[in-house]
Amino acid sequence: MSKKNFLAIYAKSFNWAGAFLPKETYEDCSSLYNFCRSVDDIADCDDKLTAKVQKLKVFIDSFSAQNCDDEIIADMKRLIIKYNISDRIIFDLFDGVKTDLVERLEFQSEKEIFLYSYRVAGTVGLMMAKILRVNDRAALFGAIDLGIAMQLTNISRDVIEDKITNRHYIKSSFNDVKNTIRIADKFYDNSFFSIRAIPLRMRFAILVARRVYRKIGYKVLRCGNFENYEKSGRIYVRNFEKFFETIISLFDLLKLSFAKKKPDITIAYHSLINEDIDYNARF
8 A cells, every 4th residue: 555645635624734734743644644544445435345344354454463564554653653642542443434334324322423423533633632742631632522523524514425325324304414513513612722732833733624624514504404405515615715714713823822721511422432432541
């Protein structure tokens, strides 16, 4: 598997924000994204389910091996050592991808949604925080919050697309889409104060990523009803909108300097996740 910059190819919003990171940090974030994207692509490729399951097994076995010729896995192992990232976080990510490897996926409870969102995205937020040299426990929770918020944004945006592949994370109704975005907003809000724990020269990039990705949810809401939502196609943030959100993020940076920590508004959701995931073992 040859090394590519998947961040620049597939994650336009993140790549935009990454421009505000120091070069070495950006490159390490890109290596992390390459790894996560490679795992995710196994679930999203056009192969038959049995082939996907086998591909994931081979990938996990390669990751678990002492020596590996796969450059993306080897680069991820370098990050694990460099930033003291727990292997348990990686295997949480693998478990999240396994969730998608079924003929039909339909969540029946909020816990399933939050647990899945932690596994496929909260883990990425947690690993990203490690790369940004964040060690404060409350701030690490904030990083998970931001990852979950972004995944809930994805879920609310991709209901039609996911339905085609027989994945039903939420019901196909605009009320459920709106409710998912409302909950995502709680996670976005709860993540704000924790950004203070990020070194100053890296802080702005995360504020930009947070604003740009949150904009997707607001654009979904502007559809107004499910009929318009179905007709809208894939919703994304245009470059001029990213530029505007970047400017607004300057005010967030100033606001962050004077912000006081508010009561935790996602603690009930984390309690559901914590029934299956021991955060202490990941931090």
